[in-house]
Amino acid sequence: MKEFDTVIVGAGLAGLTCGLELSGKGKKVLLLEAEPVVGGRTANYSLGGMEVESGFHRYIGYYTTMPKVLRKAGIRLNEIFTWEEKIEIRVKHDDKLVTLGLAPLFGPLKLISGVLGNNKLLSLRDKLSLVPFFLNGFKDYALKPKELDKMSIREYAAKYGVREDAFHNVVVPLSTGIYFLPPERYSAYVFFGLLAPGIPRLFKLRIGAYLGGMTDVMCRPMADVIEKRCGTVMTKQKVVKLLLNEQQEVIGVETHSGEKFYGKHVVVATTLNSAKQLLNVPFGKHAWFQPMLKLPMMPAAVFQIDLKKPALRKDITTFGPRTSMASFAEQSRTTFRGRPGRLSIILADPEKFLPLTPEETLEIVLRDAEALGMHIREDVLDYRKIDHNYDFHSLEPGYNWMRPDQNTPVKGLVLAGDYTMQPIFATMEGACISGVNAAKIILKRKNPIRRKSQEGYI
Ligand SMILES: Cc1cc2nc3c(=O)[nH]c(=O)nc-3n(C[C@H](O)[C@H](O)[C@H](O)COP(=O)(O)OP(=O)(O)OC[C@H]3O[C@@H](n4cnc5c(N)ncnc54)[C@H](O)[C@@H]3O)c2cc1C
Numbered sequence: 001m002k003e004f005d006t007v008i009v010g011a012g013l014a015g016l017t018c019g020l021e022l023s024g025k026g027k028k029v030l031l032l033e034a035e036p037v038v039g040g041r042t043a044n045y046s047l048g049g050m051e052v053e054s055g056f057h058r059y060i061g062y063y064t065t066m067p068k069v070l071r072k073a074g075i076r077l078n079e080i081f082t083w084e085e086k087i088e089i090r091v092k093h094d095d096k097l098v099t100l101g102l103a104p105l106f107g108p109l110k111l112i113s114g115v116l117g118n119n120k121l122l123s124l125r126d127k128l129s130l131v132p133f134f135l136n137g138f139k140d141y142a143l144k145p146k147e148l149d150k151m152s153i154r155e156y157a158a159k160y161g162v163r164e165d166a167f168h169n170v171v172v173p174l175s176t177g178i179y180f181l182p183p184e185r186y187s188a189y190v191f192f193g194l195l196a197p198g199i200p201r202l203f204k205l206r207i208g209a210y211l212g213g214m215t216d217v218m219c220r221p222m223a224d225v226i227e228k229r230c231g232t233v234m235t236k237q238k239v240v241k242l243l244l245n246e247q248q249e250v251i252g253v254e255t256h257s258g259e260k261f262y263g264k265h266v267v268v269a270t271t272l273n274s275a276k277q278l279l280n281v282p283f284g285k286h287a288w289f290q291p292m293l294k295l296p297m298m299p300a301a302v303f304q305i306d307l308k309k310p311a312l313r314k315d316i317t318t319f320g321p322r323t324s325m326a327s328f329a330e331q332s333r334t335t336f337r338g339r340p341g342r343l344s345i346i347l348a349d350p351e352k353f354l355p356l357t358p359e360e361t362l363e364i365v366l367r368d369a370e371a372l373g374m375h376i377r378e379d380v381l382d383y384r385k386i387d388h389n390y391d392f393h394s395l396e397p398g399y400n401w402m403r404p405d406q407n408t409p410v411k412g413l414v415l416a417g418d419y420t421m422q423p424i425f426a427t428m429e430g431a432c433i434s435g436v437n438a439a440k441i442i443l444k445r446k447n448p449i450r451r452k453s454q455e456g457y458i
Pocket of ligand 1: 040388
């Protein structure tokens with residue numbers, strides 16, 4: 001009963017993708033998830049009586065692996081996403097709103113009017129100052145990636161003379177708005193690396209907002225397919241130890257309750273933080289693991305507010321540069337239908353918010369919301385702060401090379417997770433790519449470890 005072809009630790013998107021791929025090939029898989037629900041950083045769940053999500057997510061139209069994975073799980077994109085052809089940028093202490101179209105195929109007029117319009121906020125000189133910045137950035141991304149990863153996006157923008165308004169209203173939403181880090185700490189390589197895959201697929205560009213909690217509409221259905229194919233998905237099963245044989249090959253895992261599960265392959269598909277804890281004991285001195293064990297991590301913090309009425313006229317991805325509200329959206333007509341009003345906010349500079357109480361955070365957010373023209377103080381019904389303590393690998397300059405491959409030199413051990421080496425950084429697409437890669441490695445590996453005795457495989 002406790003022997004499997006592959007044991008996968010963690011049922012976030014990376015682990016679920018790997019499980020889906022392997023079970024599709026007839027492999028007997030076991031997924032062990034520490035939390036009560038599957039989905040990891042894309043999960044939705046109830047927190048003290050309020051329905052919350054790990055953080056509001058957007059599907060980017062240029063993703064290629066994730067849609068394939070979802071289709072394999074029988075999930076239709078049009079049923080779980082509503083499509084946005086533009087984004088909004090709110091300006092502090094100003095009632096001006098920048099509306100930027102981003103879908104050449106699905107909303108060409110919005111795109112053209114976005115680029116040519118918004119003149120009060122971005123003068124022609126501001127817009128022109130972005131041209132050498134973007135052209136050189138994409139060139140350096142292709143030709144000098146290591147050099148680019150030595151600079152922050154603040155330094156790179158200064159190098160190419162990006163004007164202050166263009167920097168705050170375009171570069172900051174595309175950096176801090178996505179990954180919470182101040183621009184002084186945000187790698188220029190990550191900035192252009194996230195945009196570059198969109199160029200050849202520009203025609204596909206648009207944004208998908210979820211029509212429901214992500215565990216409900218995406219992750220649980222993926223787990224259900226794995227189970228229908230004779231896989232097993234167990235929640236509330238925190239893995240505390242990797243089991244090794246005398247040859248230092250990984251043969252299974254042990255959970256917090258002392259249960260042992262064995263597999264010919266073990267995929268560690270957790271966050272970087274958990275992976276470090278699991279790998280440090282057996283492989284702390286192994287040269288291959290050194291860079292990943294030293295790879296720094298960064299947090300995220302999210303704030304969600306139930307409101308008496310919608311905070312914004314539309315549910316649309318919105319950015320609030322120069323405030324705590326890095327990016328946010330009203331969600332009462334999309335992800336949290338049925339709520340009278342619902343705001344989900346990714347907090348800029350999360351380290352500042354981790355030590356704060358929800359009440360202290362609410363006060364800062366309400367003040368910033370006011371400054372961005374949203375008068376919601378009287379409408380607050382309930383709120384929650386969700387901290388992601390060091391769930392991300394650091395996207396600061398100089399660290400990208402330290403990310404590990406999915407294939408490890410240790411027999412029986414494969415890695416997956418958004419922090420492992422794949423081109424789309426810490427995204428759902430990146431997590432899916434890592435899961436597909438992990439499954440391919442397992443399917444290709446010759447002479448998998450076979451069980452010999454209770455504690456040993458050869
Ligand atoms: C606030 C926020 C906003 C985001 N916005 C976007 C976005 O708009 N677009 C986008 O593409 N991406 C976005 N992301 C990133 C995206 O969510 C992640 O890149 C992706 O979900 C990572 O998946 P993963 O499987 O690698 O890791 P995770 O989802 O973290 O999964 C790891 C799993 O392992 C489990 N685990 C850990 N330790 C153990 C253990 N010892 N035993 C058993 N289980 C364990 C965890 O509980 C978790 O379920 C966002 C993330 C956050 C937090």
